[in-house]
Amino acid sequence: MTVIAVLGAGKIGEALLSGLLHGGHEPGDLLFTERYQARVEELTSQYGVRGVEVEEAAKRADVLVVAVKPQDIEPVLDELAPLLGPSSLVVSLCAGLPTSLYERRLAEGVPVVRVMPNTPMLVNEAMSAISAGRYATADHLAVVRDLLSHVGQVVEVPEAQQDAVTALSGSGPAYFFYLVEAMIDAGILLGLPRALAGQLIIQSAVGAAKMLAESDEHPVLLREAVTSPAGTTINAIRELEKHGVRAALLAAIEAAKDRSVELGKAHDED
Ligand SMILES: NC(=O)c1ccc[n+]([C@@H]2O[C@H](COP(=O)([O-])OP(=O)(O)OC[C@H]3O[C@@H](n4cnc5c(N)ncnc54)[C@H](OP(=O)(O)O)[C@@H]3O)[C@@H](O)[C@H]2O)c1
Numbered sequence: 448m449t450v451i452a453v454l455g456a457g458k459i460g461e462a463l464l465s466g467l468l469h470g471g472h473e474p475g476d477l478l479f480t481e482r483y484q485a486r487v488e489e490l491t492s493q494y495g496v497r498g499v500e501v502e503e504a505a506k507r508a509d510v511l512v513v514a515v516k517p518q519d520i521e522p523v524l525d526e527l528a529p530l531l532g533p534s535s536l537v538v539s540l541c542a543g544l545p546t547s548l549y550e551r552r553l554a555e556g557v558p559v560v561r562v563m564p565n566t567p568m569l570v571n572e573a574m575s576a577i578s579a580g581r582y583a584t585a586d587h588l589a590v591v592r593d594l595l596s597h598v599g600q601v602v603e604v605p606e607a608q609q610d611a612v613t614a615l616s617g618s619g620p621a622y623f624f625y626l627v628e629a630m631i632d633a634g635i636l637l638g639l640p641r642a643l644a645g646q647l648i649i650q651s652a653v654g655a656a657k658m659l660a661e662s663d664e665h666p667v668l669l670r671e672a673v674t675s676p677a678g679t680t681i682n683a684i685r686e687l688e689k690h691g692v693r694a695a696l697l698a699a700i701e702a703a704k705d706r707s708v709e710l711g712k713a714h715d716e717d
Contacts (some may be wrong), residue, residue, distance in 0.1 A: 448472070448473065448477045448486050448592065449509045450477075450478065450507050450508045450509050450510070451467065451472070451476065451477055451478070451508060451509070451510045451512060451594065452477075452478040452479065452480070452499070452504035452505075452507070452510070452511050452512065453477070453478070453479040453480075453512045453514055454479070454501065454504065454511060454512065454513050454515060455481070455513065455515030455516075455519070455523070456479040456480070456481050456482065456486070456490055456498075456514065457514065457515075457516075458566070458569065458698060459514050459540055459564060459568060460479065460512070460514035460540075460567045461490065461645075462568040462573075462598060462659040463512060463540075463568065463594075463595075463598060464477055464479060464490070464494055464496055465494065466568065466571050466597040466598030467597050468494060468496070468570070468595070470528045470596075470597030470598075471598065472597075473643060474494060474496045474497075477494075477496045478496065478497055478498075478499050478503070478504050478507060478508055479497075479498055479499070479504075480494060480498065480499060480500065480501055480504055481498055482713060485564055486498075491605065493689070494595050498507045498714055501523075501526040501527065501530070501532045502526075505527060505530035505531055505535070506530070508531070508534060508539060509533075509535070509591060509658065510535075510536045510546070510591075510594065511527070511531070511536070511537050511538065512534060512538045512540060512594075513538065513539045513541060514540045514541075514542060514707075515539045515541065516541070516656075516678075517542055517543055517544050520541060520544060520548075521695065524548075524549070524552040524553070527553060528552055528553055528554070529716070531547055531553055531554060531557050532554055532556070532557065533554075533557060533558070534555035534556075534576075535584075536558050536560070536587050536590060536591075537549055537553070537557060537558065537559045537560070538559075538560050538562060538591050538594070539559060539560070539561050540562050540563075540564055542563065542613055542617060542707070542710070543707055543710040543711045543713075544561070544615070544711075544714055545561070545606065545711060546559040546560075546561050546579075546580025546581065546583075546606060547580070547581075547712045547714075548578055549580065550581055550582065551568065551645035552565075554583050557582060558579075558580065558582040558583040558584065559580035559583060560577055560578065560579055560580065560583050560587055560588060561577070561578045561579075561580065561606060561609060562575050562577050562591065562595065562600075563575065563609055563612045563613050563616070563617045564574045564575070564580075564598075564617075565618075565620055566620050567599060567614050567637060568598045568599060571598050571599060572598070572599050573598045573599030573600070574599060574600055574602075574616040574619070575595045575598075575600070575601045575602075576601075576602050576603070576604045576607070576608075576609065576612040577592060577595070577601060577602070577604070577607075578603070578604055578605060578606035578609055579603075579605050580606070580609075580639055581694060583679065583694070586605060609707075610704050610707040610711065611704050611709050613703070613704070613707040614700045614703035614704035614705070614707055616702060617707075618700075618703050620700070622696070622700075624653065627648055627649065627652055628649045631644045631648050632646050634647065634648065636637065638711070651682060652674040655669075
C-alpha cells in the first residue's frame with residue numbers, strides 16, 4: 448500500500464485524510480505533520496492517524512502532499528530539500544505555487560504534481576485540477592488522480608491553465624455562496640423569515656446542482672424550462688440582464704485570474 452503524508456493538516460489537509468480513510472486507506476498508511484501538538488492530538492484521536500516530524504514523513508511516505516498555506520511554504524521547502532530524491536512524489540495543493548519553485552528548491556529529479564482543489568473536498572465533492580511538473584510522469588499523475596478521486600472529481604490540465612482553474616473552480620464555491628447569501632437577503636426583503644428563506648434557497652441550489660450534474664442538458668435549456676412566457680422568471684431575468692450580472696461574473700472571474708497570475712509571479716524564476 449502507498450504511504451501518504453499530508454504536510455499541514457488544516458482544512459484541506461484534514462479533508463483529504465478523512466476522504467482517504469473513507470476510501471479504504473488504512474490509518475497506518477497515512478501520516479501528517481502539524482505545527483502544534485494540540486492539533487496533532489485532535490487529529491490522531493479523531494482519525495487514528497499519526498502526526499510525525501517532517502524527517503519521518505519524508506523517509507516513510509511514497510507521496511508527500513503539501514497542504515500548508517502558500518505563505519508558509521519556505522520553511523517546508525527548507526526542511527524537505529535534503530530529505531527527498533527522485534523516488535519521492537511531491538503533490539502541491541498550494542494555490543499559485545508553480546512546480547518550478549519546488550524543482551528549483553528540491554534535489555534534481557524529484558517529481559512534483561501541482562493540484563488546484565476546492566473546499567467541497569470537505570464533503571468529498573472537490574473539483575481538483577492536476578498538472579505535471581518537469582519530472583512527473585504519467586504514472587505519477589495516475590497516482591495523484593487515484594488519490595484525489597476519493598474526495599471528488601479530477602481533471603488534468605496544462606500548468607499554464609492553473610490560474611484560470613484557480614479563478615473558476617478554486618474560488619468558484621465562494622461565488623455560489625455569495626449568490627445564495629444575496630438570494631436569502633431577497634427572501635428577507637419579501638418578508639420571509641430568514642430560516643425559511645435559507646431552506647428555500649439552499650434546497651433550490653442543491654436541486655439545481657443535481658440537475659446540472661446529472662442531466663445532459665445545457666444550462667440554458669434547464670433555465671428555459673423554468674422561464675414560461677410572460678411568467679415570473681422572465682421578469683427576474685430581465686432585471687439580471689439590466690444589472691449586468693453576466694458581465695459582472697465575467698469581469699469578476701477575470702479579476703480572480705489576474706490576481707492568481709500576480710501571486711504566482713512572486714515565485715517566478717529568480
Ligand atoms: N481553502 C481553500 O478554498 C483552498 C482551495 C484550493 C487550494 N487551497 C490550498 O490548500 C492549502 C491549504 O489550505 P487550507 O485552507 O487547508 O489552510 P489551513 O487551514 O491554514 O491549513 C494549513 C495547515 O498547515 C499548517 N502548517 C503551516 N506550516 C506548517 C509547517 N511548517 N509544518 C506543518 N504544518 C504546517 C497550519 O498550521 P497553523 O494553523 O498552526 O498555521 C494549518 O493547520 C493552501 O495552500 C491553499 O492555497 C485551499
